Amino acid sequence: MSARTGVHAAPSPDGIALMDTRAGRGQWRFLDPVGARLWQTITDGTPPATAITDLTAYWHSRGADPAQVRTDLTALADDLERADLLHHAAPAAQPDRTEVRFAAAAPASAAQRLAGHVGLFAALVLLRLLPIRIAIAGARVVTLLPGRAALPEEADAAFTAVRRAARLWPGRAACLEESLATHFAAALTGRRVRWVIGARFIPQGAHAWIEAGTVIIGQDETDRVWPYVPALQVERSN
Known part of the structure; x- marks a missing residue:
């Protein structure tokens, strides 16, 4: 089947x-x-009925009740079909990651602080007032701005500027808003970071973050459960 635009997959041994x-x-x-x-x-590309029959036989060979397996698989296939999710979704690339850097205040220049406010404003407008697909499109657009890949210290500074700006805005800026705002703020100062949205399975949860090279930036000390598996990554292709 062809990929369905707007559906992204995060595969793991624990599921998808x-x-x-x-x-x-x-x-x-x-x-x-x-x-x-x-x-x-x-x-x-396997027709649903064939897939259900083949997998029922497989699980029956491993000792499962075939009637129950067929019932469960049929119900799941019907549910996924109703949600229009039975289409191929290419998983995000899995770049090497060598370090998870926990959030700590980093020096930020006046230009970076201003970019933090502008980036946060843009992220809040896009994520709170418009569908998320528009925010993703906006994130892709800013990758076209001139600049170079950010060093981890520069990404830290952009993240710090966004967090400081968030203290002055009403409501809570969660990981999705913070990470997208940092993506924007870095781009406004001529630096590029990778914006990532992904999931983990044990416990189940979704998360958004930024990366500079192989370093994951700005994680909270209270959330040391890693790895998350990327489903979507936005970065410049060269």
Whole structure:
């Protein structure tokens, strides 16, 4: 099957997380390894009925009740079809990551502080007032601005500037707003970072963050559960 624009996949040995950005703020669907195998088989081109029959036989050979397996797989396939998720979604690339850098105040120049306010304003408008697909499009547009890849210290400074700016805005800026704002702020000062949205499975959860090279920037000390698996990455291609 062809890829469906707006659906992104985060595959893992623990299952697969599907991020549907086609409407509203987006929606996540987590599938366990059994459901993930069904989804992968169908999206690789096997008709749903054939996939269900083949997987029922497979799980029966491993001791499962075939009637129950068929019932469960049929219900899942029907549910995914109603949600229009039975289409191939290419997973995000998995670049090497060598360090998770936890949030700490970094020096920020006046220009970086101003960029932090502008980036946060843009992120809040896009994410709170418009569908998430528009925010993703905006993130891709700013990768066209001139600049070079940010060093980890420069990405830290952009993240710090955004966090400081967020103290002056009403409401809470969560990871999605902070990371997109940092992506914008870095671009406004001639630096490029990678904006990533992904998921983890144990415990289940979604997260957004930025990366500079192989370094993951700005993680909270209270959230040391890693790795998250990328579903979507926005960065300049060269």
